[in-house]
Amino acid sequence: MFDVDIWQEIFSTIRKNKLRTFLTGFSVAWGIFMLMILLGSGNGLSNGVKEQFAQNAVNIMWMWTGETSIPYNGLKEGRPIKFNNQDYDFLRTKESDIEKISSRYYLPGDILYSYGKEYGSFETSTCYPSLKDMENINLTTGRFINEMDMMEFRKVVVIGDDIKKALFKEEDPIGKYIRIGGVPFNVIGISKDKRRNQDNNRQAYIPFSTAQRIFNGGDRVHTFTVTTSMVKTTEEAEAISDKIRKDMAKRHDFDPNDKRAMGSFNMLTEYIRTMKIFQAINLFVWIIGIGTLIAGIVGVSNIMLILIKERTREIGIRKAIGATPFSVISLVLLESVLITTVAGYIGLVMGVGIMELVNMALMKAAAGGAENVFFVNPTVDFRTAVTATLILVFSGALAGYLPARKAANVTPIEALRDE
Amino acid sequence: MISIQNLHKSYVTGNNSLHVLKGLNLEIGEGEFVSIMGSSGSGKSTLLNILGVLDDYDQGDYFLNGKKIWGLTETQAAITRNAMIGFIFQSFNLISFKNAMENVALPLYYQKISRKKRNMIALEYLDRLGLKPWAHHLPSEMSGGQKQRVAIARALISNPKIILADEPTGALDSQTSMEVMEILKNVNDQGITVIIVTHEHDIAAMTKKIIRLKDGIIGEVITNGDLQLYRDRVKSE
Ligand SMILES: Nc1ncnc2c1ncn2[C@@H]1O[C@H](COP(=O)(O)OP(=O)(O)O)[C@@H](O)[C@H]1O
Ligand SMILES: [Mg+2]
Numbered sequence: 001m002f003d004v005d006i007w008q009e010i011f012s013t014i015r016k017n018k019l020r021t022f023l024t025g026f027s028v029a030w031g032i033f034m035l036m037i038l039l040g041s042g043n044g045l046s047n048g049v050k051e052q053f054a055q056n057a058v059n060i061m062w063m064w065t066g067e068t069s070i071p072y073n074g075l076k077e078g079r080p081i082k083f084n085n086q087d088y089d090f091l092r093t094k095e096s097d098i099e100k101i102s103s104r105y106y107l108p109g110d111i112l113y114s115y116g117k118e119y120g121s122f123e124t125s126t127c128y129p130s131l132k133d134m135e136n137i138n139l140t141t142g143r144f145i146n147e148m149d150m151m152e153f154r155k156v157v158v159i160g161d162d163i164k165k166a167l168f169k170e171e172d173p174i175g176k177y178i179r180i181g182g183v184p185f186n187v188i189g190i191s192k193d194k195r196r197n198q199d200n201n202r203q204a205y206i207p208f209s210t211a212q213r214i215f216n217g218g219d220r221v222h223t224f225t226v227t228t229s230m231v232k233t234t235e236e237a238e239a240i241s242d243k244i245r246k247d248m249a250k251r252h253d254f255d256p257n258d259k260r261a262m263g264s265f266n267m268l269t270e271y272i273r274t275m276k277i278f279q280a281i282n283l284f285v286w287i288i289g290i291g292t293l294i295a296g297i298v299g300v301s302n303i304m305l306i307l308i309k310e311r312t313r314e315i316g317i318r319k320a321i322g323a324t325p326f327s328v329i330s331l332v333l334l335e336s337v338l339i340t341t342v343a344g345y346i347g348l349v350m351g352v353g354i355m356e357l358v359n360m361a362l363m364k365a366a367a368g369g370a371e372n373v374f375f376v377n378p379t380v381d382f383r384t385a386v387t388a389t390l391i392l393v394f395s396g397a398l399a400g401y402l403p404a405r406k407a408a409n410v411t412p413i414e415a416l417r418d419e
Numbered sequence: 420m421i422s423i424q425n426l427h428k429s430y431v432t433g434n435n436s437l438h439v440l441k442g443l444n445l446e447i448g449e450g451e452f453v454s455i456m457g458s459s460g461s462g463k464s465t466l467l468n469i470l471g472v473l474d475d476y477d478q479g480d481y482f483l484n485g486k487k488i489w490g491l492t493e494t495q496a497a498i499t500r501n502a503m504i505g506f507i508f509q510s511f512n513l514i515s516f517k518n519a520m521e522n523v524a525l526p527l528y529y530q531k532i533s534r535k536k537r538n539m540i541a542l543e544y545l546d547r548l549g550l551k552p553w554a555h556h557l558p559s560e561m562s563g564g565q566k567q568r569v570a571i572a573r574a575l576i577s578n579p580k581i582i583l584a585d586e587p588t589g590a591l592d593s594q595t596s597m598e599v600m601e602i603l604k605n606v607n608d609q610g611i612t613v614i615i616v617t618h619e620h621d622i623a624a625m626t627k628k629i630i631r632l633k634d635g636i637i638g639e640v641i642t643n644g645d646l647q648l649y650r651d652r653v654k655s656e
Binding site: 005008009012013016017313314316317318319320321322323324325326327411412413416 | 468471473474493494497498500501502506508512513514515516517521525526528529530531533534573577
């Protein structure tokens with residue numbers, strides 16, 4: 001079946017019937033082309049959204065407090081709720097679904113940052129070392145806050161890229177002291193958010209323990225940032241945040257349903273929900289793509305069937321001369337596989353190529369500073385392309401099957417009868 | 420070479436059955452040059468198809484070169500045809516998108532002979548029939564006589580034992596018919612058995628034996644010396 005001769009026989013048939021070959025191939029090429037465009041666009045959308053999520057760990061959750069809005073246990077509404085260091089210990093040790101945790105204490109008033117003659121007002125994130133992983137903080141130089149900094153209440157700071165530019169210009173800040181609210185802090189690292197959230201670059205990170213002590217925090221905590229167990233369903237994710245709420249409500253005597261007493265945001269729920277949508281979109285794209293492809297296959301099959309009718313006499317001649325049914329079947333089947341595979345491959349390359357071009361244009365625009373949030377890397381990965389190729393060969397065989405059977409059933413005496 | 424006893428063949432279409440060959444007996448030896456005659460619809464083509472292992476029969480015995488032809492699979496039949504038989508048709512039956520050389524070479528393709536070699540052999544055969552300059556022309560660019568000569572070259576290329584020709588001159592003018600018969604006579608002179616179906620008396624008269632089909636059996640066999648008599652009779656008809 002795979003000797004050179006049958007291919008030469010097929011090629012000479014194709015060469016001499018260029019138009020019909022083109023027509024048969026076109027529908028398949030179009031099908032695959034559309035499939036690639038659709039899949040690429042789907043990927044682009046889903047990558048864009050994933051990138052949005054990737055600013056933080058996808059299983060991140062934030063908690064903050066306010067005033068009660070529902071009377072509870074004889075206590076009146078309007079009562080302020082406050083997190084503290086004991087809550088931190090509780091959440092870290094007793095809450096099994098919490099993996100990492102960091103507390104944050106908001107510095108009071110307007111805090112001025114200064115270095116020499118330069119000064120400015122920036123945001124201060126007071127945190128534990130674990131925040132680096134939870135908020136995907138990227139360091140360009142130096143290091144992040146560590147356990148020793150926390151234990152020894154060290155006055156160290158990691159500054160955002162914009163703070164560095166504002167205070168230090170071209171100077172290397174590492175090891176230098178800046179004043180934060182008048183207190184000197186040693187610069188140990190520079191962070192830079194390469195993604196879209198430019199605000200992060202106007203932020204500095206100092207050890208939570210140091211902040212609480214220096215800026216008179218007592219044991220007060222304003223917000224908790226935690227990561228939870230990775231679960232698969234929104235229900236499970238909701239259950240985790242509900243459990244945490246209940247425990248905190250018990251500790252601080254408020255109604256667990258009181259969203260004003262304690263607020264929280266569970267990213268995982270949103271993430272799972274969004275990914276579900278994209279899975280659905282992906283499935284939809286495949287269904288449309290396969291549908292287009294099936295239309296192509298039916299087209300090829302139809303044209304081949306008509307061709308077999310036209311070629312009845314030729315097949316009759318071949319059989320009279322000594323063609324076995326097997327050789328006739330392989331002739332038709334291989335021709336179909338060849339046409340669909342080559343045409344499909346052309347469609348594949350063009351589809352993938354166009355998506356790569358779009359991707360290049362997007363990257364160029366991004367490098368030029370254009371903000372593009374929703375379309376990232378709209379390309380088709382290697383595995384999908386391989387899958388599509390396999391589908392192609394299979395569909396070629398499928399398209400050729402009926403015509404091949406019909407060809408095999410041609411009897412020479414019928415085909416060659418002179419009317 | 421060919422030995423047939425009590426051959427029956429019917430065509431069944433719907434509820435109708437048409438009994439065409441009704442217990443036919445026939446012996447044809449190696450190297451004979453035979454024509455089969457008979458009125459239209461008498462079953463000449465039917466007989467030729469059975470001889471050529473293109474069709475099967477209902478009853479009787481058919482031995483080809485000592486081998487009984489019965490119950491062959493399509494593949495076995497194809498191999499038998501390829502090895503033993505060369506076909507020539509009234510309407511030439513060349514493949515329209517293949518040139519003369521490729522058409523002639525096709526039987527060798529099914530013998531798995533390499534393209535280069537089979538094209539070379541095809542050129543030789545075309546040369547013998549004076550068609551070498553036409554080797555790369557498509558059938559549509561050739562005259563009827565040329566096309567039939569290409570078909571003869573194709574029939575000969577696989578070195579068959581028998582050439583079966585169904586009305587080979589039916590689509591040709593008398594001059595060209597004579598030329599084609601001349602070629603077939605040369606082929607026969609080389610020892611190949613040639614059997615042609617025809618309804619033209621002067622074509623049949625060029626063969627060495629005439630078999631007349633009548634009512635589904637052999638009605639009359641005219642051979643050798645009788646042939647001269649037959650020719651005279653044809654002239655006076
Ligand atoms: N495949 C077929 N099915 C049904 N009837 C057929 C078939 N082939 C031939 N016949 C009939 O059988 C008879 C003999 O046909 P054929 O052998 O072609 O005659 P000839 O070649 O002598 O003119 C004719 O009546 C013809 O109509
Ligand atoms: Mg006939």
